[in-house]
Amino acid sequence: MSTTIPGAATAEGSLPTQRGYWGTVGYRLRYDPVTLFFAALLLLIILSAIFAPLLAPFDPYQESIIRRLKPPGFRGHMLGTDELGRDVLSRLLHGGRITLLMGMVPVLVATLIGGGLGLVAGFAGGVVNAVIMRVMDVFYAFPSVLLAVAISGAMGGGVGNGMIALTLVFIPPLCRVAETATTQVRNLDFVDAARATGAPLRLVLWHHVLGNVLGPVLIYASSLTSVSVILASGLSFLGLGVKPPEPDWGLMLNALRQAIYVSPLVCAMPGIAILLTSISMNMLSDGLRSAMDVRS
């Protein structure tokens, strides 16, 4: 009680600087260098994908029979060349556009839909919960890769359908995480107290339930981003997602896989790109989660 807190010295009557919950979260994030670093890295990756045409040193489609599988640094090819002699850096920059799109958009949409469904299921309980969760269980019965392949196979290939397929695959697990977290929060007295004010349900959900559910959902969603990139590449590999010669990290990984003994360093490049992206996502959401946990 004797600890001085900022604003405590302000005269009575006048309101000292007040941060709401999200203000506090932002304040805490600003003093978390690790999270800030990975946020910057992620921003860099996204920006470099957006500005790929300006940044790429070579044409990503330009093949060369004599420059196949050259090591990094070979005649201006900073990251080497692939099995068809194309510049790996240029392809990574261009490939980032589709890869990031397929990695993030399905997770984002699935978080909104699955998280929303889980919130409703967890809060409503009873029959509503049973209906929603049993439908999700049906999706759970299939391995996620198989399900993605089946859905995009049924709808036809292409980036758009691939994203829809991935979204559908990610909804059930996100729904389950949200439902579990909501069920735990729902039975706490502060939710009853909020309901006891007679406030509309949406306000109770928004102010008292959501903030306590968002943490686990965000963490899980961010870990799904890397899964999404890999799954997208799997779809591309089967000819259901991105079509060659379109650059895509997953496709590149698949193609270069065969050259792992000839040019291991070049082979690793798309993997490193995927790794950096998913690590940034994970660290960012972990930082967000700990900033949101005001108790620590």
Next chain:
Amino acid sequence: MMSATLMELDQRDRGGPQQPLLVVRNLRKHFPIRSGILGRVSAHVRAVDNVSFTVRKGETLGIVGESGCGKSTVARLLMRLINPDAGEQIFDGDAVGEHGGISVADLRRQVQMVFQDSASSLNPRMPVQNSIAFGPIAFGTPRVEAVGQARELLTRVGLNPALFGGRYPHELSGGQKQRINIARALAMQPRMIILDEAVSALDKSVEAQVLNLLQALKRSFNLTYVFISHDLGVVRWISDRVMVMYLGEIVEIGPADTIYTGARHPYTRALLASRPALDPDQRREEAPVSGDPPNPINPPSGCRFHTRCPHAEPVCASRAPSLGAEGEQAHRAACHMQDPASGHSQAIAA
């Protein structure tokens, strides 16, 4: 703000001081127990059975009983946090949730609740002044104004708003959290507050402070309390009338002093005798009532207390005693010994 509150309270007082603030008739809640994969209802927990009572304006009604006797269920039913299976609830002359009466939302605006577990009853991710201001904001008070009022209420419950307003619940002690809970209930400018074991989890010294605070607030905000507790001493101190519950039923109800000096129901007497004696010479060696309460899934026939009652006779197992109609007497007990016509050998003379 405070004087305005009082004026507003007078306007909301529709029936005058004679009309009970709350009338509860035949309130019933049986929780189904589902078993098997199909979730068939195999039994019911009879948490609250045919409970009728009134709460007068400005009084404090204490509700006591062992754990599991249905005290908290009554509280949640009164707030409509759970829906009753049957029964009427009339708030200041208006039936709740019925045509021509008031809605549940209207009821909740006038009745607030303070919960037992001060830790889980505050949102861990919300500064406490925002928790207090949540209700008023939800009903359209501008945010800045509502937070200002919340800070004023913090002062009223004895906490410095500059020091405590922006804190999170984990930064407060149990007593401070309970003060916040009280402030949150007050923020809705209620006419009645249900205190469900509100001080039970606090240290004795803190408990006394909070009880004094509650008494002071009751006077200045013109409140009516329903005070639920298992602590008989506290209930006697704060209550005007006391209602004793056993296995979902009312066994005795009456003015606090009468109950404590002349309890009529054997269960009430046992409860009172189970208080630890302060005088070592009066220390008793045996518990006045033995065993646990019977299972509320299949409560005993007749009088539900007959399995533990020292005065039990065959009539107790066969026929349920009646509490008597409201208004007959101030002090009523549901016991065959109180009914000259019951056939109980120890029944009072007519």
